[in-house]
Amino acid sequence: MRSISRGLLLRIAVGVVAAGLTAVALHLWLAPEEGGIALDWGDRTIDFLSPTWFYLAALVPYFFVVRTQSLTDVSLAQQYLATGVRSLLVVGLAAALARPVWTTTDDKVATVVLVDVSESITDQQLAAARAYVDQLDGARREQDRLYVVSFAERPHVVKRDQDEAIARHPGEGAGTNIQSAVQLGYGLYPDGYLPRMVIVSDGNQTGGDLLVEAYRANQLGVRVSWKAFAAERRPEVRVLSLGLPDEIKVGQPFEVAAELWSTHAQKVTLALQQDDFPNAREPRKTVQLEAGRRTKVAFASEAKRAGHTTYRLRVVESEKDTEQANNTAVMAAPVKGRPRVLYVEGGVLRSAGVAANLQRALEHENIDVEVRGPRGLPATAAELEKFDLVLVSDVPAHFMGLGQMAALESYVRDLGGGLIMAGGEDSFGSGGYQGTRIEKIMPVRFDSEKEREQPHVALVLVVDRSGSMSGPKLDAAKESARATVEVLSPSDLIGVIVFDNTPTTLVRLQRASNRLRISTDISRLVAGGGTHIFPALQEAFQTLQAANAKVKHVILLSDGQAPYDGIAELCQEMRASRITVSAVGIGDADRNLLQQITDNGEGRLYMTEDLSALPRIFMKETTEAQKAALVEDRIRAVVNKNVEMIEGTGVATAPPLHGYVATKPKPTAEVVLIADRTGDPILARWRLGTGTSVAWTSDVKSRWSTEWIQWAGYPKFWAQVVRTSMRRKVYDSYDLVAQVHDGRAQVVVDAVDVNDRFVNELDTTLEIVDPASSKTLRSVPMVQTAAGRYTADFAVDRYGSYLLKAVHKRGGRVVAESVGSAALPYPLEYFYTDPDEAPLRHAAQVTGGRDQATPAAIYDPAGQSIAYTQDLWPWVVLFVACLFILDTYLKRVRVFGYRTIEF
């Protein structure tokens, strides 16, 4: 037993080693052939798709090992023969599992028929197509195959084996994509069949490109034939296009050009809507269309607002029409706005309609004007940026805070805005602007150089401090004195003389800039004593006589009775010395005396019971005194420098002005108009940073410009002054072209500057704006693809129109903008309603297919055959099955005699 086991073990070991060696040999054979092995078989090559199964051949030693233990009595030769056959069986099955294939040829035909079921196909055409498919099915030989794909926007495989009929595609009929159907068709051809394709369509495509696909089909060996069925021509009207000019400006009339096409001669009525309202100029038109020809129709229109405008054209009445979806076209376009002017008029406080003259004149010249009162000036440059120019007229300085002044300066200097200050009693120096930022940015000084060193106003307050003034009156008097100091310009002079029986100089005449000290001195005022005006006025006269000021003025405050002696004469004397006297009476003050003082002193008289009004009265009186800079006289504006600002306005023939505010030009200012007698500037300008500031020292209202307002050239003159001074176009604009093709909009911007140089390295973003809501739907970065060229494309995800705005930035700042529009008003399926056989014919020509193919022609191999790989394993298995019978007979039939079995 032990010896038997040892022998068996030895044989098993030998068998295992042999199996291992076989496996190694197989590996050496298989491994270098990455992905499969090939054997030459005559002039053919046999490939093995799963060669790893060849490792099963390593079982062969097993059969030989088992044979050594055989108890059969057939001869050794037969045993070896049977073992060999059995090994061959296993090797054969391993070879079958290894998937042998070879290339063979055949002339069987597989036809994929693509049936167009889109909306442009009539029911009759579809029925004819179904019948044609049935004919194709009937004409095929037994070995041929037929597959059916229906298509509209997308293709769909029709399972004829499951009795599925060719039907329309619900919700997808508004498009025809033959290319995608052809591509799906490629995937239906079984191996070993000549690939044929038949397109049953009218040839109209809304997506994809059959021609391009035809060349690929040709490369793949697919012959594309086509069949089109004539249909009764349906009467059809369609809007082909709606065109708007490249540039639309507010207020400028332009044409909206539509193109229509009709199958029949007929009259149609068109309705044009602008921004959802009937087009104001021409809401409807009835036109005669010619059969089969394009007809151009123009509508006059006008845009009222800047931004953008959307037009929708509809065919509302037609004699014959089938498809309604193609009766509408939509187009949007950007509208350039009119210049916007902010007109801040101080005079509206006095008379509400005072701003109307200039407003009307500018609006007549297509300039938008927004009129605001003196408090309406925005406090930030950002708010001012909405306007192209700011015109400040007759607004006193105290209505303008420091913030507003700074905003105006920034608006002009940094944002390139235009600023015009128009004269009036509250403008320039008389408006209290000396030494302010406004004076700094204006092209004129509000005082001359000489005057600047001298005080403009010398004011003496003569305040009654008699016993009756004690209490609230005196407090009000102190408050009024302080308010006066506040109103005065720092360079003005002020003195305060208080009096009872005798006058006392409470504040000696000094510059108003010493406000703190003056205020402290005023607070020392106490009541007591009688009322004696004359000495006080005399003291004031002496004080002012020595003062060096252009305007000298006295304000007298009193609440009681006083002797009249000499007062009238004193006042006359003062007047002769160009000193004026105003008087403020409180409570029981002697009105007659005060009236006498003011009459002789050429001042104004104020009587009040209301102590709280006292400071306001003092302020007003002080302001009146400051207005001595006004020159109220008939003067003519003479051209000092002929510039484009006044060219062609005929200003030389303009009527005289009735006054102006005296100013002096700054050295670098451009003085355009001057007063004929004094030579003072009337119109001056200069560049300030990126903007322009203009001084018009006369007014724009009926006080000084009363004759100008009547002058025919008034609107043109002011429009020209405004247009030449307003903000220049900050951004450049480059050409933007957009095209919608195959569901995508391609946008190209060519940035070329005025010197024919390409503008490079811009950071450009394309904003896709919905014209209906003005919302930015998407922002797409534009990529620079060449010098000066920026491109982007985006999917058109809905029907309608888009406004396109390319914003070009450099260093974070916008440097240019480009605008345009793109539209896909309705599915193109409704645009093409006449058959277009040209692409079908071309596809057939490219691929060797047939025009209007008959079923018999489709299945005609025409001498063609196709090479394909054929599986050989079933034959190998069949061969093994036959070999197995031999194996059986070798076991059952003794061939070479006996082998003696020994006991």
Add this chain to the structure above:
Amino acid sequence: MSFASPIAASVIAWAAAVLGGLAVFAYVLKMRRRRFEVPFSTLWQRVLREKEATSLWKRLKRLLSLLLTLFVLGLLLLAAAEPRLGGEERDARNVVVLLDASASMKARDGGERDGRERTRMAAAVDEVRAVLDGMGAGDAAMVMRMDGQTTPLSRFETDMPRLEKLVEGVEASDTPADLRRALGAAADALRGRPNPMIVLVGDGAYDAEAMASVTWKAPGPAPAAKAPTAPTAAGAAAAAPAGKRLDAIDLSGIDVRYHPVGSTGENVGIISFNARRYATDKTSYEVYIEVQNFGTRPARRRLVLYNGDLATDARTLELHPGERLRQIYSRGGGEDSVLRASLEIEAAPGQAAGPARRDAFPLDDQAWALLPARRKQRVLLVTRDNLYLEGAMLVYDNIEVDKLVPEEFDRQVAARTLPEYAAVVLDDVTPAAVPPPPTNLLYFNPSGDASPFRVKGTLSAPHITEVNEGHPVMRWLVMNDVNFDSSSIFELDRDRGEVALASSVRSPIIAARRTPDRKVVACAFSLTGTDLMLRVAFPLFLVNVLDWFASDEADLLTTYATGTRARVPLDGVVGVSEVTVTAPGGRETRAPLVDGQATFYAAEVGIHTLRARERTAGAAPGRVLAEVQLAANLSSATESAIAPARQLTLGGVALAAPDDAGISHRRPIWLYLVLAAVLLLCAEWLTFNRRITI
């Protein structure tokens, strides 16, 4: 059960009958007794006793052997008939395998095999093979190749080894992937099929807009439910059942899986390269190059600019991770130049360039650009002396002008002795016969029946109020202040390609017509009755007209991106419907030519040549009518950003990771039958030799 064998069923039936009969016959045959050598006769008794005791058992053994033989034979014949079980197919999947073969798949990060560097594409092919290998017997798969186009490589097949064989040879092209088209085609193919599935094998370098436009209207058991990450806000919006988006890709109910391939993201590439002539100074041009470092490490490259084979500029670029650098060169001359930009690895100072520092994606290290060719035109001026016109012609440096008086012109046209001209300028003359196409024509004051545009009236002292600025002829022209004594008015027919270039209150006085064979421009006024000739606009107008005739348009760029379809004008080509395109590798294809415009699609980077040949009756190629060279570059930052995406989000839904459990491992039945036969043959061999079966 159905049978799919190429061997006819009748053949197998006959084989079964014959082979079965032979097998039975083998067992009917009485085998001669076994021969034993025995030492002495008493042992015979034992043999005879054994025989008597086992005769029944022996009969049974013979019957068993027969049955076993018939069973093995049955197995083999059944296998040869290739049976398929219908019931099991209900659970089978329909899978579209999208194999990304876009440019980024050429990245050299597919590892090494047999000492050779492999591309990402090779790794993707292996991945597809693994996917196909893992599919079940009833599963049907279709393989689609995705690059700039989508090409099905097969129909729906259940034979996975065959599909595996098909994908072996797939190579990446030079075009970006068009995921939108591929997903659309896959969804089309899967429509109406049970258990649809898309397996996308690629590197995730796809257009973000395409990925966002996927909608999952009915997520169901699709990956939306299994997604490991929550949908993003954008995705939720996309998934919302809002109005139908035209660009939406509907993958409702389709299980989409993503198998990422690739490993590296280090790449520096040229993402834009182009040359463009200045609009007015056509003798000079500007070259634009944009280079980006897509990697995560700083990179140093040497950018060399070649004009033909001559290196004209070289500069070293230091790029931080993600940095994009633009280089702009302004150049003069450059007639018909082929420009090439090349990025070369440059070692940092003190650092040696080794193989490890190689760029993983060489495709975007080279780019080509062409300047649109400037054609010298031969122009004939037919006039009775017009110094202004002749003088203005001198402005144009790229023409050769001949002059004829009208009578001589008529005589030569009639006699057909007129040489071939690119353009004829007809000044105050409207000859009845003009040279045939493709000669372009410029008329001043045409009249009568021979006028190129029908004259419908006359305007006295018109002013130009509308200018068609979009037309190349009218570019940069200011004509609003030009004075005219009088002008005719044209009647234009848009259906014939006629457009107004300038009009006086809607009355066209300058018009143009472009047909596939020639271009015509006509001014309805005489040059003797206008001050146009004294304006700057006049020579510019002539330059624009002649440029338009020569298709020398400033906007035209002859450098394109691969994978995009462009229309290339081939003026003067008539009666030809296709062109041949010779790719940089020498491969020749054809492309359609419609209305004088050829469709150009580049699948390879480099210089392509388009040729339109005259049609001939025979096979011999006809005369070349037009030939243009076009450059194509990858020019895609999406493709150059080769860092593979480990996860992909479509329509806001993160795709599920590959799930092997989702794919069954069943094999075709015939394979099990054959294996069973092998097993039985092995077992029977042992039992036969040990006399258990006989």
